Amino acid sequence: MPVWFGAPVGRTAGLLWGRRWACGELAAVPQLHDVDYTLEYPYTRTTGPVIGPFLTGLRDGRILGQRCGDRVLCPPMEFDPDTFATLDPDLVEVGPGGEVVNWTWVAEPSAKHPFDRPFGFAFIKLDGADTALVHAVDTGGDPEAMGTAMRVRAQFRPERHGSIADVCFVPEADAAEQAIEPGEEPVAITEHLIGLRISEPLYPHRARFAQGLLDGKIIGQRSPVTGKVYVPGRGYDNMSRVLMSEADEVEVSDVGTVVAFTELNPVQYYGQTETEPYVRCSILFDGTDQPVIGIDIRDMTVDEMRVGMRMRCVWRDPEDRSVADIDNRFGNIPETVYARFEPTGEPDVLADDLKDHSW
Amino acid sequence: MVSLAEDVAIVAFEQTPSHARFNDSEQAMIMPCVNSVIEQVGMDRHDIDFTIAGSCDYLSGMPFAFVMNIDAVGAWPPVYESHVEMDGAWALFEGFVRLQSGDIDTVLVSGSGKCSPGSYREAFSLQTDPYVHAPLGLDPRTQAGFQAQALIAAGKATERDFAEVVVRSHANAKNNPYAQLSGDLSVDELLAEPYVQQPLRRLDCPPTSDGAAAMVIARADKARELCDNPVWIRGIDHRIESHHPTLRDLTDSPSVRIAAERVGLHDGPVDVAELTVTYSPEEIVLRDSLSLNGDTDVNLSGGPLTGSPFMAVGLTRVIELARSIRNGRGRRGVAHASSGPALQQNLLCVLEGDS
Structure with missing residues (x-):
C-alpha cells in the first residue's frame, strides 16, 4: 500500500501538522479519509x-x-x-x-x-x-x-x-x-521534539460536510431550537446546548459577505510552509448565522479587502477538488476545493448589519 | 482532620458509558452529561454560580482543546468558569474549595477525555521529568511495570494477586451499565496470557476509553433545596510524591496515608471504596495504604480496569461512590483519584449519605 506524505500545513501557534494518509490505488484516491496526523513541536529548555x-x-x-x-x-x-x-x-x-x-x-x-x-x-x-x-x-x-x-x-x-x-x-x-x-560548548539548551499522533475517522457530520465540498456544496446545520444556521456544523448548537444530526443539515449559499480579514505575514516557526504574505478572511454565507473563518485569499491584497464586501466561491473542477486536509478540529473551507473567492460586484453590506456575526 | 467552613454535597451527577471509541467530538460527549445534571437540579443554567472542567489537551490532540469544551457547558452569555489540566476529580476539588468561601452556592463540575484518537502512553510520558524521563518516552505503563515488579520483589504481591484484582473487577463490572469490559474471567487463564509489560499482562492494564462525567455540588442549604438525597463531601485532600520513581518506595503510598488521615477516613465506617486502579497492582498498594479490611466493598463498579476514560475516570469514581450511597450499598465511603505515573499523586474524597 503506498503511503503519501503530504506537505506539512502550517497552523497557528507554531504547530506542525505533518499529514500522512494512505490510499489503496493511485487511480482511485479515496477522498473521505481517516484523520491521521502528528502534532509535533520542539520544546527547548535551559539546562x-x-x-x-x-x-x-x-x-x-x-x-x-x-x-x-x-x-x-x-x-x-x-x-x-x-x-x-x-x-x-x-x-x-x-x-x-x-x-x-x-x-x-x-x-x-x-x-x-x-x-x-x-x-x-x-x-x-x-x-x-x-x-x-x-x-x-x-x-x-x-x-x-x-x-x-x-x-x-x-x-x-x-x-x-x-x-x-x-x-x-x-x-x-x-x-x-x-x-x-x-x-x-557546554549544553546550555536542550531540545526535545514532542509529537502526538492522532488517528481517527472523520466524525459523521464532518464527513458529510467534506463530501458536500467535493460536491460543490456548503453544508450547515440548523439549530432545532433557535433556527440559527451554523457552518460548518459541529454536531451541536452550543448556544442552546442541543446536539444536532443529519436531520438538521441544510445546504447553504456559496455567496456571502466578508465579516473580517487580516494579512498573515508568515513567521518562520517550526513547520511553517508559508513564505509570502497572504489574506485570510471570514465569510458569512447568505442565510447563515456564523461565518466560516480561515478562508485564504491568494489573488487579492489586503488593500483590496473590505468588511461588507460580497464574495462568491469559484469552485475547482470536481476532479481537482480534495478534502484530504479536513480534520475534525478546524472548521474552515480548504483551498483544495475552491479556485478562488471573487467579489460579486454587489453593493457592500453595511458593517453595522454584521455586528452580531463578526469573527 | 481539617474542619470545613461550609458543608458541601453532591446534588446531581451523570456519566457517559466508557466508549472504546466515541466517534464525535469531546463536546458532544460532555453536553448530554451537563444537560442531565442541570435537569436533575431543575435550575436555570445561568443560576449555577461557578463552572469548572478537567481535561487534557495532549489527549485531545489540539492546543486549547479545553476552550472548545466550553461549548458543551452552556457558557453564553459568559459564565464564571475555570479549568484544570487534570482529571475532573481535581475540578471537583477546586469547586469544593471555592464553595468554602461561602459567597456562592453551586458549582458545575465536569471531566472528559478521549484516549482513542491518540496514544495515552505517549501523551502521558510528556508529564514526566522533561530532562531525564520524557525524552526516553517513559510511559505510565512502564512505570506501572516498575511498581508491579517492586511489589513482587518485596514479597508483597504475586502475579496471581494481580490477576485476582482483574477477575474481581471484571465480575463487578457485569452490574455496571457504563463499563466497557466485564465478564467472568479465570485467574489461571489470565496467567497464561503473554506479558505486555512484564510482569503485567493486557488485562492488568486499562482499556483505551473515551468518556465524560459531570456533577453539581452545592452548599448545605442549597443542597437540601435542590435534591432530596444529597451526598455529603466530608473531606477531600490531594497529596503528591516525587516525580522521580527511583526516589519512591513503589510498594507503599505515603501520599495516600497522609490524605487518608487528613480526610478522617477511619473516623467512621468505610463501607464502599471506589479506587482509581488503572493498573491491577495499584489496588494492592491502595488497599494497604488506606488500611482497608474485609468490611469495605472495593470497586463495585469494576473500576478503571473495565473502563478508563482518562480525565473523567477519577470524577467517575466519586460518582460511582455517590451512586452506591444513594442506592444503599453503604452509608459512608471513599473515592480515590490519581494523577501522574504509578500513583504519584493521589486525591481522596470521603462521602456520606444524608442521615
Whole structure:
C-alpha cells in the first residue's frame, strides 16, 4: 500500500501538522479519509547549573552525579530530595557500569521509546551513585536476560546532542569500548521534539460536510431550537446546548459577505510552509448565522479587502477538488476545493448589519 | 482532620458509558452529561454560580482543546468558569474549595477525555521529568511495570494477586451499565496470557476509553433545596510524591496515608471504596495504604480496569461512590483519584449519605 506524505500545513501557534494518509490505488484516491496526523513541536529548555553539566557529560561520553552530603545523586538534582535544600553544583563522575535494582520489560515499544524492538526499562544504580537512574537496557530483544542485580554498562550513541537519550545500557558482557570525542560548548539548551499522533475517522457530520465540498456544496446545520444556521456544523448548537444530526443539515449559499480579514505575514516557526504574505478572511454565507473563518485569499491584497464586501466561491473542477486536509478540529473551507473567492460586484453590506456575526 | 467552613454535597451527577471509541467530538460527549445534571437540579443554567472542567489537551490532540469544551457547558452569555489540566476529580476539588468561601452556592463540575484518537502512553510520558524521563518516552505503563515488579520483589504481591484484582473487577463490572469490559474471567487463564509489560499482562492494564462525567455540588442549604438525597463531601485532600520513581518506595503510598488521615477516613465506617486502579497492582498498594479490611466493598463498579476514560475516570469514581450511597450499598465511603505515573499523586474524597 503506498503511503503519501503530504506537505506539512502550517497552523497557528507554531504547530506542525505533518499529514500522512494512505490510499489503496493511485487511480482511485479515496477522498473521505481517516484523520491521521502528528502534532509535533520542539520544546527547548535551559539546562541550569546541574542538569547542564550532566547533559554536557552525556554528550561527551561521561555520566555525572551530584554530591548531596555524603551521597551521590544520579540523575543529579539541584536540591536535596529529602530536605529540598538547594545544593551547590558539585558533580562527580559515576558509572559507566551499574546494577539493575528494578526493571520491567517493554514488549510493545511506543514510537517514543529509545528502541523499536522489545527492551527493558530499569532502575540502574550506577557505580559510585546512591540513587538510581531510569533508563533503557538493550538485551537484543531477550527478556530472559533482564533481572534484578544484573550488571549493565553505558553505551553512548554515535550522534549525541546533550540529551538523556544520548546513552543507553547493555548487559555488561555485551558492552563495547568506546572512544568518545568531547564536544566544545557546554549544553546550555536542550531540545526535545514532542509529537502526538492522532488517528481517527472523520466524525459523521464532518464527513458529510467534506463530501458536500467535493460536491460543490456548503453544508450547515440548523439549530432545532433557535433556527440559527451554523457552518460548518459541529454536531451541536452550543448556544442552546442541543446536539444536532443529519436531520438538521441544510445546504447553504456559496455567496456571502466578508465579516473580517487580516494579512498573515508568515513567521518562520517550526513547520511553517508559508513564505509570502497572504489574506485570510471570514465569510458569512447568505442565510447563515456564523461565518466560516480561515478562508485564504491568494489573488487579492489586503488593500483590496473590505468588511461588507460580497464574495462568491469559484469552485475547482470536481476532479481537482480534495478534502484530504479536513480534520475534525478546524472548521474552515480548504483551498483544495475552491479556485478562488471573487467579489460579486454587489453593493457592500453595511458593517453595522454584521455586528452580531463578526469573527 | 481539617474542619470545613461550609458543608458541601453532591446534588446531581451523570456519566457517559466508557466508549472504546466515541466517534464525535469531546463536546458532544460532555453536553448530554451537563444537560442531565442541570435537569436533575431543575435550575436555570445561568443560576449555577461557578463552572469548572478537567481535561487534557495532549489527549485531545489540539492546543486549547479545553476552550472548545466550553461549548458543551452552556457558557453564553459568559459564565464564571475555570479549568484544570487534570482529571475532573481535581475540578471537583477546586469547586469544593471555592464553595468554602461561602459567597456562592453551586458549582458545575465536569471531566472528559478521549484516549482513542491518540496514544495515552505517549501523551502521558510528556508529564514526566522533561530532562531525564520524557525524552526516553517513559510511559505510565512502564512505570506501572516498575511498581508491579517492586511489589513482587518485596514479597508483597504475586502475579496471581494481580490477576485476582482483574477477575474481581471484571465480575463487578457485569452490574455496571457504563463499563466497557466485564465478564467472568479465570485467574489461571489470565496467567497464561503473554506479558505486555512484564510482569503485567493486557488485562492488568486499562482499556483505551473515551468518556465524560459531570456533577453539581452545592452548599448545605442549597443542597437540601435542590435534591432530596444529597451526598455529603466530608473531606477531600490531594497529596503528591516525587516525580522521580527511583526516589519512591513503589510498594507503599505515603501520599495516600497522609490524605487518608487528613480526610478522617477511619473516623467512621468505610463501607464502599471506589479506587482509581488503572493498573491491577495499584489496588494492592491502595488497599494497604488506606488500611482497608474485609468490611469495605472495593470497586463495585469494576473500576478503571473495565473502563478508563482518562480525565473523567477519577470524577467517575466519586460518582460511582455517590451512586452506591444513594442506592444503599453503604452509608459512608471513599473515592480515590490519581494523577501522574504509578500513583504519584493521589486525591481522596470521603462521602456520606444524608442521615
